[in-house]
Amino acid sequence: MILVIARKELKILFGSPLAWILLALVQLVLAWIFLAHLDTFLQIQPQLVRIANPPGATETIIAPVFAMAAIVLLMITPLLTARLIAEERRNHTMTFLISAPISMIDIVLGKFLGLMVFFSIMIMLVVMLSMSLLAGGPLDFGLLLSNVAGLFLIAACFASLGLYFSCLSAHPAIAAAGALGALLILWVLDIAAGDDKDSVTRDLSLLAHYENFNRGMIDTFDLAYFSLFVLVFLVLSIRRLDKERLRG
Amino acid sequence: MTEQIASPTISARSLSRYFGNRVAVREINLELKHGEILGLLGPNGAGKTTIMRMLTGNLAPSAGCVEICGIDLLDKPRDAKACIGYLPEIPPLYRELTVNEYLQFAARLHRLSNAEIQFALDRVIHRCGLDDAGKRLIGSLSKGYQQRVGIAQAIIHDPGVIILDEPTVGLDPNQIREIRTLIRELGTERSVILSTHLLPEVESICDRVQIMHKGSTVLSDSLNNLKQKGISLEETFMQFTMDTENPKSSSSP
Numbered sequence A: 001m002i003l004v005i006a007r008k009e010l011k012i013l014f015g016s017p018l019a020w021i022l023l024a025l026v027q028l029v030l031a032w033i034f035l036a037h038l039d040t041f042l043q044i045q046p047q048l049v050r051i052a053n054p055p056g057a058t059e060t061i062i063a064p065v066f067a068m069a070a071i072v073l074l075m076i077t078p079l080l081t082a083r084l085i086a087e088e089r090r091n092h093t094m095t096f097l098i099s100a101p102i103s104m105i106d107i108v109l110g111k112f113l114g115l116m117v118f119f120s121i122m123i124m125l126v127v128m129l130s131m132s133l134l135a136g137g138p139l140d141f142g143l144l145l146s147n148v149a150g151l152f153l154i155a156a157c158f159a160s161l162g163l164y165f166s167c168l169s170a171h172p173a174i175a176a177a178g179a180l181g182a183l184l185i186l187w188v189l190d191i192a193a194g195d196d197k198d199s200v201t202r203d204l205s206l207l208a209h210y211e212n213f214n215r216g217m218i219d220t221f222d223l224a225y226f227s228l229f230v231l232v233f234l235v236l237s238i239r240r241l242d243k244e245r246l247r248g
Numbered sequence B: 001m002t003e004q005i006a007s008p009t010i011s012a013r014s015l016s017r018y019f020g021n022r023v024a025v026r027e028i029n030l031e032l033k034h035g036e037i038l039g040l041l042g043p044n045g046a047g048k049t050t051i052m053r054m055l056t057g058n059l060a061p062s063a064g065c066v067e068i069c070g071i072d073l074l075d076k077p078r079d080a081k082a083c084i085g086y087l088p089e090i091p092p093l094y095r096e097l098t099v100n101e102y103l104q105f106a107a108r109l110h111r112l113s114n115a116e117i118q119f120a121l122d123r124v125i126h127r128c129g130l131d132d133a134g135k136r137l138i139g140s141l142s143k144g145y146q147q148r149v150g151i152a153q154a155i156i157h158d159p160g161v162i163i164l165d166e167p168t169v170g171l172d173p174n175q176i177r178e179i180r181t182l183i184r185e186l187g188t189e190r191s192v193i194l195s196t197h198l199l200p201e202v203e204s205i206c207d208r209v210q211i212m213h214k215g216s217t218v219l220s221d222s223l224n225n226l227k228q229k230g231i232s233l234e235e236t237f238m239q240f241t242m243d244t245e246n247p248k249s250s251s252s253p
Helices: A002-015 A018-050 A057-090 A094-099 A104-135 A142-166 A172-192 A201-202 A206-214 A218-247 B048-055 B077-081 B099-110 B116-129 B143-155 B173-189 B199-205 B223-229 B234-241
Strands: B011-017 B022-032 B037-041 B061-067 B084-086 B163-164 B189-194 B208-213 B215-222
Touching: A002 A018, A002 A104, A002 B099, A002 B208, A018 A057, A057 A094, A057 A104, A057 A142, A057 A172, A057 A206, A057 B077, A057 B116, A094 A104, A094 B048, A094 B084, A104 A142, A104 A218, A142 A172, A142 A206, A142 A218, A172 A201, A172 A206, A206 A218, B011 B048, B022 B037, B022 B048, B022 B208, B022 B215, B037 B048, B037 B173, B037 B199, B048 B163, B048 B189, B061 B077, B084 B143, B099 B116, B099 B143, B116 B143, B143 B163, B143 B173, B173 B189, B189 B199, B199 B234, B208 B223, B208 B234, B215 B223, B223 B234
Parallel strands: B037 B189, B037 B208, B084 B163, B163 B189
Antiparallel strands: B011 B022, B011 B061, B208 B215
16 A cells, blocks of 8 residues: 555656656756866876875765765755645545545555655666766775665655655645755754764754765664654654544 | 345444534434435535544544444444545545546555456446546546546445535536436445535435534435425425524534
8 A cells, every 4th residue: 555655656746847857956966066076086186196095086076976965855855745745635635545445654654655766766866977987997885885875864864854744734835844944953953063073963963964874984873863763753744644633 | 215124334323523612513323224325414514524524534533433334434444444435525636647547546545456447447437427538637627527536536446335525516507417317326236425505406316314403413314204294305404404593502512
């Protein structure tokens, strides 16, 4: 049943220009940054050779592209998540899903899964962009893999938070604004921490956890944080929809 | 209509629903047998839609129980919901999908296998007169066709109970006649509950009528009985729902 919902989500998403425009824009922005970093890398390469343990192409080009990709995803996720539940309410199709012999869990997970498939396509495009460097030399696949894993996890966090905000509202625009606001706060939260590595605000910030993946370090604390984050917001969404049935 | 002796396909006992302090539905009993069409009548705000939402699992009742085809809706919502087809007041349609895509999705949600889906799709498309609309986007269809798609999604899984909330609102007279014929056909092999404001509609297609007023049932009888007693539905309706001189009955918790 989860797959049936996910399939419908993707059909409607790719039936509208929104998905295609977002895919194209993200690719354009990331390709631009990729080229800029490639240019810098080529300029400083002669100096890099003189250093004992020089950073490779993966570190100087791909890692910054992935760092930017996370911020781009943060900006576009609210556009995609806002419609998930809010639009169903607005079109009165929520009744249709609730009257069907499926549970709220199926509905929420189906919608989440559909969005994650879309994000996977987007991440695949970024990976292909990085792979184009293979034409010029070897890549550090360990670092690339850690970046991909990080980006996928942080996308899951954005999606679950956006989904929850969509459950709260009957108006997609309000859901989008709410989700964007919450994501921005979670992004800048660690600024308050300054250089303090053990600060609580730093522990709560989404992007701070992503930085480790970006540097090629997969930490169990980050993994736990991301999984808990996704789990909490998915459970909250399900509970919120169930409560609506009780309250009316 | 032939009376069938069978266990009720839908039965609701002392169903109540409060919204805060306001009583929307008070102690409603409702029972329907196989092959019966029940007309739910009442002025606006009488609680018809609330009852339908409770019967279809969209709203949890404050008290009382609902059984669909012998399955308790609150205990086993999934099994019970599989026996219901529901068309809400505003048809729940995805404007971005074509009629075929939408009906396939509805069939999948009701756990029909791939082999059954094609068969069910052909059947409802033919039945609801959508033969030439299958590949069109729902958003581009006229109101009458959209209403038919709404009915098609309610019957695609061949449910035992069909619940239609004001199915003929906003249609032209020809479309109304077609939909009524369809409902009458459906009613011969299933149970149908329909809500409406139109008294002639009830007289022409229903077997039984239940009149609601301010959340309570004020009359529940078969149309044959009413006819035999020589009571006109319109007079009864007016008599029960126009009691403005009786302020005692205004809703209070």
